[in-house]
Amino acid sequence: MSLRSETGNNRLDDAARAGWLYYIAGNTQEEIAAKLGVSRQSAQRLVSLAMSEGLVKVRLDHPIANCLELAERLKSAFALDFAEVVPSDANSTSTTIGVAEAAAGQIEKWLRSPQPIIMAIGTGRTLRAAIEQLPKMDCPQHRIVSLTGNITPDGSAAYYNVIFNLADKVKARAFPMPLPVFATSREERDLLHQQPMIRTTLDLAAKANVTFLGIGELNDEAPLHEDGFISADELKALQKSGGVGEIVGWSYDREGRIIEGMSNDRVASAPIPSRDKSLVIAIAKGEKKLPGIAGAIKRRIINGLITDELTAEALLAE
Amino acid sequence: MSLRSETGNNRLDDAARAGWLYYIAGNTQEEIAAKLGVSRQSAQRLVSLAMSEGLVKVRLDHPIANCLELAERLKSAFALDFAEVVPSDANSTSTTIGVAEAAAGQIEKWLRSPQPIIMAIGTGRTLRAAIEQLPKMDCPQHRIVSLTGNITPDGSAAYYNVIFNLADKVKARAFPMPLPVFATSREERDLLHQQPMIRTTLDLAAKANVTFLGIGELNDEAPLHEDGFISADELKALQKSGGVGEIVGWSYDREGRIIEGMSNDRVASAPIPSRDKSLVIAIAKGEKKLPGIAGAIKRRIINGLITDELTAEALLAE
C-alpha cells in the first residue's frame, strides 16, 4: 500500500491507517501487516505509534452509577452547578488520566454549540492533557480567551498556557494575554492592565460563558514555583499565610479566601469570571490537590468540577 | 423486575469501569480483575462487553481515517471487491496526484507476490503517472498483458500505452497487442483478432489475476478524441447515445451499459477481464470523471476502485 523509503509524514499516515484497521476495523496486527505490506512487528509499532501520538482517542460513554451519585452529592453539598466524577485508578500516579478525557468531552460539547460562545481558559498540566484529547474541529463562531499571561519570567512562552493549542485545534479565534504571568509589582500589573488591547481581552474574559481551568497545589512542589513564577521564599510566605491552592495564579487559603498581598499583588491574570452568570469548571484530582479543591469549592471560586471518585469521596468526607 | 434490571445495570456499570480501566487507565485485564474482585476471564468479558455495547468509543483523529471509512462504504454500497480512497487536495487540479501513488502501491504489492501472476494493464494518463511512481523491481515470474492496441492512427506508438514502461521497470515479461487501438471497421477488428499471436494475447488477458486501468471521460475533452482515436463527429454521436465514460476504448452510458455500434465496433481492445474471477481495478478521480466512474461501478464493469475523498463522497451521495 505504501512505498518504501518515504518521509516521516508517511509514517504517521501509516500509523493512522494501522490504528484505524486495529481499533476501528478490528483487524489483528497480523492482518494489518499483510494489508500494509510490512512485518507483524512493524504493524505493532505503527499501532502503538498511533496511540502514543494521540491519533487514537478513546472515550468511555457510560454514567457509572457510583460516579453519578458522587457527582450529585458534590453538587448538592457544595452548591455546584456542574460536577462530573470519573472512576479512579488507585495505582496510577497520573494527575490527569481520566479527568483529562472527561474535560475534553465537556470542552468539545461546549464547542459543538452552533451559537457563538466565549470560552475562557486557565492554565496547567491537567488542562494541557485535556486539550490534547480534543479532536480537530472547526468552530470559527466561538472565541477563546486566556485568563493568564503567556510570558514566563525568562521571556519565553509559558508552556502550560494552552490557548494557542486549543484555538489551533478547533479553529476558533484566540484572545491570548500578551503579558507576563506575573508582573514585577502591583503598580506594573495595574499599568499593564490599562493598556487598551489588554483591556479588551479582560472585558472578553469577564463575559465568558464557560471557563475551564486547573487548580495548582501550594505544597513544596507547587507548579507556580516549579515553573519559576514565584520564588521559594514567596512560596513559603504563601504557605505561612495559609495558602493551599492557586487558580490562574491567584492563591487562596483552605477557606477559599484569596490571600492579600504577596504574589497575588503581582498576578497579571484576569479575574475569574462570574460564578453567578457563567460556569467556571475546574479540572483537578488527587490527594495533593485536595485542600486546594476543597477551598475553591467552599467559597465558590469555581462552580463546576471534574474530578475522580477518590477525590470526590474525600471532599464529601470533610 | 427491579432486581433483574439492577443486576443488568451493575453489569454494565462494571463493564464501563473495566473498559475505563483498560482503555483509559491502561490496566491489564489481570489488574482490573483484582480491582473489581472478579476472575481474569470475567474481567476480559467485561472489557469486551464494554466494547460491544458501545460504551467505549474510539476515534481516530487523522485525515486517513475518513478515507478508510469512505473506502469501506464504497465497497459495501457498490459491491466492490476492492476500494482505496486517498485524501483530496482541493487546491490541486491534477487528475493523478494521490491516486497515482496509491495505484503504484497496489501494483507493487501484486508484483511482490512470489507466485507468478498475470497482470492486465489498460491505458491512460492516470495509469502512466502510477507506473512512474513504481520503484524498479525484479519480477521475472509475472506476465503483464496489455488490454489495448499500441498503435495510433498515424502509425506511431500510443503514448499512453504503458505496458513497455511497466514491464521494463519491473523486469517482467510483457505481452503487448501489436495492433491499432481502433481498427477501421468491425470486420477488420475481427480479422485482426483472429491472428494467432493476437489470440494468444487475448487469451492471456482473459486469464489475468488482476487488472489496472483508467477511466476516460467522454465530455468535449475526451482523451479518446484528443489523442486522435475517434473523430469529433464520433465523439458527438457517442455523447448523443448517452456515453459518459470509456474504459480501454469501450464506451458506456451512465448505467454502465456498453454502447452498441459506433466506435465500439472498431475497438481492438481485449474484453475487460472477468469481475467474478479476478480484480479489475480502475484508477480515477475528479468531477469530470464522476459520471464515468459511477456508470462503471454500477454495472460492475470494474470491481475495484482507487479514487480520492471528494470523488468517493460524490459517488456515495448519488
Add this chain to the structure above:
DNA sequence: TCATGTGTTGAATAATTGCCCAACCGTGTT
C-alpha cells in the same frame, strides 16, 4: 418435582500482542 433453556463461571488452551536483541541501513565524520 423435574426437564429445559439461558446465562455465568473458571480451567485449559489457542491466538495475539509486546518487548528485547542482534543485525542492518543510511548518514555524516574522521
Add this chain to the structure above:
DNA sequence: AACACGGTTGGGCAATTATTCAACACATGA
C-alpha cells in the same frame, strides 16, 4: 575507507488476551 550513530527491522520469546468447553446456577413452565 573506516567508523560511530541514530533509527529501523525481523526473530524469538514472554506476557497478555480471546476462545472453547464443561460445569453450574437459576428461572420457567409442564
